[in-house]
Amino acid sequence: MGTAVQRPIWLFVAGAVGAITIAIASLLVEEVFNQGWASTRIWNYVCWLALSLLFWSIAAGWRLFLSKAAGTLYYVRMMPTAARNWHIDAQEAARRRFLGSVQVVHSIDLAAESGVIDLREDVSEVGSKLQDLFNSDDDKTGFMLVPDLLAPVAVALGYRLNLPPGTMFYDLGDSGKTGTSIDSWALEDGPNRNEPQPRMRTTVGPGTCGIHIHASFTAIPDYKQISRPVRESRELGIWQNVDDNDWQAKQRTDVRVGVRGEETHPASAARAWAQVIRSALHDGNGEPVLLTARVPKTVSLAMGYLLAPAHTRAAMAKSEDPGCGVEGCRQDSCRNPWKYLVPLNYNPGTNGWDEMWLLREQRDPRELLALLGTRP
Ligand SMILES: [Zn+2]
Incomplete structure (x- = not known):
């Protein structure tokens, strides 16, 4: 039986x-008043009272669980007004499962102005709106986030948000193209799973400075190379036969990110990706870190959240590691990650990557890209 029927x-x-x-309790009180404590019927009433209290707490607890499992759904869309909505069916299916749904729809302009797409105002506005909505919602019920965002925008928005514990992510999929099978998941899910682990492949680039990170967690292994010269490229994905010595020369598998047993869990993918970015920021120590990605939307959003030093897990709260994995690290690139990040958005029109300026704490991408140069 669906939760929508069970709840009432x-x-x-x-x-x-x-x-x-309450009726049994009043009978008990009446009996005590009329017959005194010596009455033999008192113990009968006490037994019935205990039994009904037990059943009452079970029924009330189950009702609370049902509303927790299906609280409010937050649909967030930041797309150009003219962009088609590929996810109407998936959206409807998600909405039916929830007590209420809230839509935050914001249209963005992807035209570059003097070489950069500036969405700082848009991300800030949507981030504040979502945070206000979270705060005014009943936190005894569940939260479900349904993002329809470009990968770089999702990363930036995730970085800004303060998600209540147990927040669920619902993936709309990629209109069937990449065959994601994610549905809903939480960051707390899936530790200690026996799953294919994401791995990183490093190649030396023609540049003098800068690190490029490409994350690939869909069934489409190929991607358009970036045109900027960097000194190193790091590619994160799930590879075939990593036990072989020459696994790096091989193709990525079509193993997907998903919640099924044989798949890499989205939470593991998001954690691995955040870790690769943090260690590149540490290694670069002030060099620009360029980001490209082909990943499910929920993974981008969750990764952005994990990237924020403020969102360290409780187990790590006492350590002096700013997130790069080095205890007591004082590098500015580790303490202020966004100052050195340049997220790139894939533009199908030009088959190239566009630089994006997304957060107030991000440095002007043009300044960072000016640091890149080719080796003589
Ligand atoms: Zn560091």
């Missing part, structure tokens, strides 16, 4: 059992 039934059951419990 259990609300009624909990209410009815509550009324019966």
Whole structure:
């Protein structure tokens, strides 16, 4: 039975059992007043009272669980107004499962002005709006985030948000193209799974400075190379036969990110990706770090969240590691990651990558890209 049907039934059951419990309690009080404590019927009433209290708490607890499992759905879309919505069916399916749904729809302009797409105002506005909505929502019920965002925008928005514990991510998929099978998941899911681990492949580039990171967690292994010269490229994905010595020369597998047993869990993919970025920022120590990605939307959003030094897990809160994995590291690139990041957005029109300026704390991408140069 769907939760939408179960919820009112259990609300009624909990209410009815509550009324019966109160009736038994009043009979007990009356018996004590009339017959005194010596009456033999008292213990009968006490037994019935205990039984109905037990059943009442079970019914009320189950009702609470149902509303927690299906709280509010937040649909966030930041796309150009003219962009088609590929996810109407998936959106409808998600909405039916929830108590209520909130839509934050914001149209963006992807035209570059003097060489850069500036969405700082847009990300800030949507981030604040979402945070206000979270704060005014009942945090006893669940939260589900459904992003329809470009990968760089999702990363920036995730970095800004403060997600309540247990927040679920719902992936709309990629209109069937990459065959993601994610559905819904939480960052707390999936530790200790026996799953294919994401791995990184490093290649030396023609540049003098800068590190490029490409994350690939879909069934499409190929991507358009960036035109900027960097000194090193790091490619994160899931590879075939990593036990072979020459695994780096091989193709990525079509192993997908997903919640099924044989797939790499989205939470693991997001963590691995955030780790690769943080260690590149540490190694670069002030060099620009260019980001490209072909990943499910929820993974981008969650990775952005994990990238923020403020969102360190409780287990790490006491350590002096700013997130790069080095205890007591004081490098500015580790303490202020966005100052050195240049996220790139794939432009199908030009078959190239466009630089994006997304957060107030991000340095002007043009300044960072000016540091790149080719080796003589
Ligand atoms: Zn560091």
